[in-house]
Amino acid sequence: QVTLRESGPALVKPTQTLTLTCTFSGFSLSTSGMCVSWIRQPPGKALEWLARIDWDDDKYYSTSLKTRLTISKDTSKNQVVLTMTNMDPVDTATYYCARNPYSSGPEYWGQGTLVTVSS
Amino acid sequence: QSVLTQPPSVSAAPGQKVTISCSGSSSNIGNNYVSWYQQLPGTAPKLLIYDNNKRPSGIPDRFSGSKSGTSATLGITGLQTGDEAHYYCGTWDSSLSAVVFGGGTKLTVL
Numbered sequence: 001q002v003t004l005r006e007s008g009p010a011l012v013k014p015t016q017t018l019t020l021t022c023t024f025s026g027f028s029l030s031t032s033g034m035c036v037s038w039i040r041q042p043p044g045k046a047l048e049w050l051a052r053i054d055w056d057d058d059k060y061y062s063t064s065l066k067t068r069l070t071i072s073k074d075t076s077k078n079q080v081v082l083t084m085t086n087m088d089p090v091d092t093a094t095y096y097c098a099r100n101p102y103s104s105g106p107e108y109w110g111q112g113t114l115v116t117v118s119s
Numbered sequence: 120q121s122v123l124t125q126p127p128s129v130s131a132a133p134g135q136k137v138t139i140s141c142s143g144s145s146s147n148i149g150n151n152y153v154s155w156y157q158q159l160p161g162t163a164p165k166l167l168i169y170d171n172n173k174r175p176s177g178i179p180d181r182f183s184g185s186k187s188g189t190s191a192t193l194g195i196t197g198l199q200t201g202d203e204a205h206y207y208c209g210t211w212d213s214s215l216s217a218v219v220f221g222g223g224t225k226l227t228v229l
Contacts, residue, residue, distance in 0.1 A: 046207070046220065047223070049217060052217075060217060096163060103152060104151060105156075105169075106166075108166070
């Protein structure tokens with residue numbers, strides 16, 4: 001059974017760095033073809049993909065947010081970490097991690113974690 | 120604006136059929152697998168269709184997916200009030216090296 005769970009702060013201040021952790025089970029990120037993506041959704045708005053890390057440590061980022069994002073993995077802990085720098089109130093959103101097959105969209109999703117950016 | 124184009128809303132009566140379109144390009148839908156998601160209010164997206172037309176275990180056959188060229192379609196038959204949700208299409212874009220989504224379609228079951 002594949003499960004993913006996001007964890008991190010619910011509230012961050014403007015200009016701070018956000019660090020989110022995705023802890024998963026039911027698959028290994030060292031298996032060929034496995035990838036994990038981060039996606040966010042501002043309240044009442046559409047899904048926005050942020051980043052993806054692959055089994056071979058290839059990394060891909062949203063063009064518009066590339067300078068602010070870093071994705072990494074700890075295969076031994078079954079975790080993927082996303083950092084986003086210089087947070088702004090417009091970054092307020094529910095952040096999801098998801099298992100993402102190669103050349104496709106995400107499949108299994110975590111429950112999401114709401115991050116509010118406010119002073 | 121989203122890379123994939125979906126109608127903002129569709130509606131139909133209970134028991135009827137509805138289709139939701141998703142339009143893209145050769146760099147995304149045209150050469151990669153399309154997925155469809157259902158998002159009920161306050162919940163995470165749920166995979167309905169993967170690899171263009173496959174249903175995960177537990178998804179009823181009322182839901183179907185198809186792809187032709189650079190467009191994909193989600194079909195829902197025997198509409199129920201519980202189907203009221205936002206529906207999103209998604210895929211990989213080989214030119215952008217990014218996952219891309221549609222802007223979402225709100226389904227209303229009248």
